[in-house]
Amino acid sequence: MRISVVLPAHNEADVITDCLARLTAQDGPIHEILVVDNNSTDSTADLVAHARVSDPRIALLSEPRPGVAYARYAGFAASTGDVIASIDSDTRVEPGWAVAIATAFADHPEMVAGTYPMLMFDLPFQRAYARRIQRLDARTRRRLERGLLTPVPALSGANSVIRRDAWQNIAHQVSYRPDLFEDLDRSLLLRDAGHPLAVVPGMAATVSGRRLLSGPRALHRYAACGPRTYLLHGKRGMAIAAWLANIFALLRTVVLLPANRAWDPTRNEFSLRRLIRGHWHERHSPIG
DSSP: OEEEEEEEEEEEEHHHHHHHHHHHHSSOOEEEEEEEEOOOOOOOHHHHHHHHHHHHEEEEEEEESHHHHHHHHHHHHOOOOOOOEEETTOOOOTTHHHHHHHHHHHHHOOOOOEEOOOOTSSSOOOOOHHHHHHHHHHHHHHHHHOOOOOOOOOOOOTTTEHHHHHHHHHHHTTTTTHHHHHHHHHHHHHHTOOOOOOOTTTTTEOOOGGGGGOOOOHHHHTTTTTHHHHHTTTOOOHHHHHHHHHHHHHHHHHHHHHHHEEEETTTTOOOHHHOOOOOOGSSSOOOO
């Protein structure tokens, strides 16, 4: 079971080295790590080239067309593994991540595409969600022992995996529009083609919550991509439900915004100085 890992990158010099180090330290059968540089103007490409000296599985591709969909799918097209794992440059895979993927897909041929929920390593108030993830993981393992998948409505582009033949089945249909969620678009195409989406137990990773540090207007523009993607697929009811969920999520994010911006992830404590001086600006906006 060979795993191809694809990650798009646009000006990710502050996180790409750590991301690659965590991938190369995995015990599982990672066949290749394809970093797709999407017009970076910082040292992202140089850092990837430096990492490749220590691990030839790392490859640097270039995709000049701007947008996460173009970058992600350029990596998918270039991959050669049995399964294609999709992460982001700020994804931090946990030990056992690759083994979990290989085990699930080798032992369960019915597993076609999978994902796993992620904590945000640089935001506060994560403990309750961590407990929910632990319960989900335990339940998923019990169900797999009985040959049952634990379905999910959609994949996360920051931590998901798909069999090569399933990807090839939908590759000609994916959208490259920048105002859509490319992972949701991919998920809906897979579901419409009869491919189940499931939780992959043990496929643990964390991700940056930097997007949630943006202001309400930027968050609203980002969240609108969800309902718009459902409408593209003719799923009006799901689009309405997504809009309602977005309203609740936006209100919650606005309420938590001061606390999130005051959180110092290096010290795991709140800092009034950080909030006043705006140190949260140091984490730039992700690709997309």
